[in-house]
Amino acid sequence: MASFERTFCLQVPSSTENLALIREFVSAVGEQAGFDENETLKLALAVDEACTNVIEHAYQNEETHEVTVRVTVDEDAIAFEVIDRGRGFDPTQEPALPVEELIRRRSSGGLGLRLIRTIMDDVQYRIVAGQKNELRMVKKRRPAKSATPEPGAPR
């Protein structure tokens, strides 16, 4: 039983210009929820990828619609819902191809999905007919004090 739950919501016009705003929103909530800088960057990246998919696929780059990002924080996890009212595009149905294959196909959209799947612990999609499409992504909190060292990062 979670003893607290907080919800944050951002709604912006469906333009890629607003991706920076969306990332800042996710980063701010992630930091407040206690995720470190590297984790927060990855959360912002996953939500950026999901919103990019909505703008480019669900809304076909039309800037007159709205994208909603709702974040729910509790003791166990941080959950993101990316909501649109465009044509349903279920990214969870796309095959998980190896990066080499994505490169061969020049599929940066496939790369985005791969990032979402890698970063998040759970990804689900649902269509509420005639109302909305919703991509739900959950990242569980890690046990405290796991300061992960950079794996082979160049100095």
Add this chain to the structure above:
Amino acid sequence: MTRSFLIETRNEGDVRILALKGFLDAHTAPRFEAAIEEELRGGRSRLVMDCSGLDYISSAGLGVFMTFVDEARGAGGDIKLASIQPKVYQIFDVLGFPALFDIQPTVEEAVARFGSAAGEG
């Protein structure tokens, strides 16, 4: 509003350096794509991306590397990456890019890699 992504170009011998600054996402990637395309169309295929000022990259930016690396290599060059900040490197790493791209700690080392590769092939 400040521009969120900038590219500065310079030459080191016959290697072209593109210094990427700011945020590379679906909004700014088309400008990056146009810049790389301009280099390749101009016959410059030995390219080094100086990523020291790159604060963020999403799949849209990574996709630009994917789109043009084969063409650069086919023309006898390459797209090499250098001086990536650790926080950005983790994004490349998550996708396995280090196995597919030549990533060097510094611009100088990346430029030198062209020298050794070109020296009598």
